[in-house]
Amino acid sequence: MTPTYDPFTHPASRVALEVFRLNGALIAAGDALVAPLGLTSARWQVLGAIAEAGGGLPTAGIARNMGLTRQSVQRVVDDLSAMDFVRFAPNPHHKRAKLVQLTPEGAMAFAAASACWAPVADALAAAISSPALEATAGVLRRLAETLAQQTEARHALAGWTTDPRAHPTEDTP
Amino acid sequence: MTPTYDPFTHPASRVALEVFRLNGALIAAGDALVAPLGLTSARWQVLGAIAEAGGGLPTAGIARNMGLTRQSVQRVVDDLSAMDFVRFAPNPHHKRAKLVQLTPEGAMAFAAASACWAPVADALAAAISSPALEATAGVLRRLAETLAQQTEARHALAGWTTDPRAHPTEDTP
DNA sequence: CTGACATTGACAGCTAACTGTCATATCGAC
DNA sequence: GTCGATATGACAGTTAGCTGTCAATGTCAG
Secondary structure, rough: OOOOOOOOHHHHHHHHHHHHHHHHHHHHHHHHHHHHHHHHHHHHHHHHHHHHHHOOHHHHHHHHOOOOOHHHHHHHHHHHHHHHEEEEEEOOOEEEEEEEEOOOOHHHHHHHHHHHHHHHHHHHHHHHHHHHHHHHHHHHHHHHHHHHHHHHHHHHOOOOOOOOOOOOOOOOO | OOOOOOOOOHHHHHHHHHHHHHHHHHHHHHHHHHHOOOOHHHHHHHEEEEEHHOEOOHHHHHHHHHOHHHHHHHHHHHHHHHOOEEEEEEEOOEEEEEEEEOOOHOOOOOHHHHHHHHHHHHHHHHHHHHHHHHHHHHHHHHHHHHHHHHHHHHHHOOOOOEEEEEEEEOOEE
């Protein structure tokens, strides 16, 4: 019982290739959509994560929520700060890790971006049906989870957990 | 009849965010998987596109098949050429656009990468069921198509098609 | 209180996508 | 056959992810 179709026709491979394509298409569409606002897809996404967090998280927390590294998010946050779309508020729990919050300009820009996106999202929902979209989102989430478990297991097999004190103290997910 | 949920809960937005996440997870997993072979996710994908094309396409054709720009693919193909994983065969139809073909080493590397990927793909299929994966792939493909139509329509509205001879002669997809 | 460990920000460097531009090659209309 | 449109490769520059590393901060066991 080892299905293992050839690499091109395996269902998981087909999904992976479609994910790559749609990811590229979404980024391209997003860039075009919010360029008039001085935004990019990446900045828009970070802005959204900050908005969703309600301004109560530092950079590293936002990165965790987005599934990215804190370094990547930090660079974008610095850009947004230079544009006066975000500001840093003191964090009662940590002296260096300031809380990232939207400025009024940032909130306006995010609202404008959302307004640009809404008709596109509705068009996509018109083409697919919301229940099917929800189901798809669920499948994608479970695939990401399973994939994480898989690679974690591979790391374990690669002689990595058998050694205590082997961890470089940080950033080895 | 304008659903337009808020930006975070709209079904299309949720799918988009899951696509971003899974895309990142797949690239990370792929990089780790094929690193021992001297490959990366990008090189592996290009290698696969060349294998699938049977060595009968130039760089630009491979890029079209992958949904990327020819410049991106060109750089990776040059890397693969430097590693002796691909070679350039004369193209009977075009003097400059050589056909990109796998060398025996390249074919071996791709086969090895496929062998590394197979158990992961099977694990994903075990977690989700192949019919559901096929359905998901279909939804993703249709989303990409719809998105392309949408952005194309936006370009048209931006006063772009009403003008003949407006095209900069190249690369304006 | 102290020392090990985890978290965070900051900086440097790498990879992989993108756009823009140019010269060259092919194709098609006339 | 020639000329405009298209396709291709090449090169330069930008953006957005990543890893690696370090110092500073916070947390917790002892």
